[in-house]
Amino acid sequence: MLKAIQILGCCSSGFVWKPRSSGGLSFISVSAKPLSYSLSSGKATRMDSSFLPEFSVRRARSLRAFRASSARSESNPDGRSASSSSVAVQASAGNVRKINFCQWCGGPTKHEIPDGEEKMRAICTVCGKIAYQNPKMVVGCLIEHDNKVLLCKRKIQPSYGLWTLPAGYMEIGESAAEGAIRETWEEANAEVEVLSPFAQLDIPLIGQTYVIFLANLKKPQFSPGPESSECQLFSLDDIPFNSLAFSSMLVTLNLYVEDVKAGKPKFHYGTINKRPGTSPSDIHAFTLDYHLQS
Numbered sequence: 001m002l003k004a005i006q007i008l009g010c011c012s013s014g015f016v017w018k019p020r021s022s023g024g025l026s027f028i029s030v031s032a033k034p035l036s037y038s039l040s041s042g043k044a045t046r047m048d049s050s051f052l053p054e055f056s057v058r059r060a061r062s063l064r065a066f067r068a069s070s071a072r073s074e075s076n077p078d079g080r081s082a083s084s085s086s087v088a089v090q091a092s093a094g095n096v097r098k099i100n101f102c103q104w105c106g107g108p109t110k111h112e113i114p115d116g117e118e119k120m121r122a123i124c125t126v127c128g129k130i131a132y133q134n135p136k137m138v139v140g141c142l143i144e145h146d147n148k149v150l151l152c153k154r155k156i157q158p159s160y161g162l163w164t165l166p167a168g169y170m171e172i173g174e175s176a177a178e179g180a181i182r183e184t185w186e187e188a189n190a191e192v193e194v195l196s197p198f199a200q201l202d203i204p205l206i207g208q209t210y211v212i213f214l215a216n217l218k219k220p221q222f223s224p225g226p227e228s229s230e231c232q233l234f235s236l237d238d239i240p241f242n243s244l245a246f247s248s249m250l251v252t253l254n255l256y257v258e259d260v261k262a263g264k265p266k267f268h269y270g271t272i273n274k275r276p277g278t279s280p281s282d283i284h285a286f287t288l289d290y291h292l293q294s
């Protein structure tokens with residue numbers, strides 16, 4: 001079923017956060033005008049990963065109308081293994097039949113479509129509460145320093161030994177920017193200043209949305225955190241595209257390289273959809289749909 005979606009407050013420049021000495025954030029200037037994307041029946045650009053690594057993306061016009069498909073939140077594989085907030089691309093999402101007990105009272109659940117709804121839910125047979133499942137937000141930083149970007153080599157599964165931007169699950173009680181700064185500190189021992197949002201990438205199949213910020217190092221110091229075996233600055237021509245951990249990182253870094261070579265980073269929105277019949281572990285087997293940029 002098609003649904004109209006409105007995205008408000010997207011900006012291409014002007015939102016600036018400055019970390020407070022306490023480690024929190026203060027909002028020091030807002031100059032961007034809120035934008036709105038009105039969606040209709042048009043179809044936006046599709047980028048197929050078969051173009052990679054050359055990454056020849058057919059551009060979608062900014063603020064272009066597009067059609068959004070409903071999320072396939074009940075058909076994903078279950079491969080989540082990370083115990084911390086670090087990114088687990090094969091995370092379980094939407095498999096309601098794996099919810100067998102109520103998170104509030106511990107009672108057994110039944111699996112039914114509630115009156116007035118369309119999706120199967122886990123419903124507690126004791127207290128009657130419904131366990132709704134919603135996507136998780138992953139936040140991270142694309143750190144620019146001396147015309148290079150900072151990557152971390154993962155020391156944990158999934159994708160052990162592969163490179164990623166510092167990123168992880170947003171926690172309750174923090175903003176997306178605060179979470180990105182925290183994850184960068186945890187994975188790279190790097191203090192960063194968030195400059196602007198760079199990309200929002202939805203992955204409906206696994207119920208994740210990535211929000212990646214451009215950031216600068218406050219001090220030219222970094223080192224591997226507990227979840228990383230190495231942290232390294234890469235020039236754009238040396239980014240290890242064949243050894244990246246996740247599709248989201250492949251998309252983010254390709255968009256960034258393309259933007260820098262064109263003169264200036266933009267803000268990107270897109271949906272990463274796995275190509276049917278491909279391996280969940282193949283990070284190249286996807287299409288980037290509904291790619292918008294401003």
Ligand SMILES: [Zn+2]
Pocket residue numbers: 102103104105106107124125126127128129
């Ligand atoms: Zn209950």
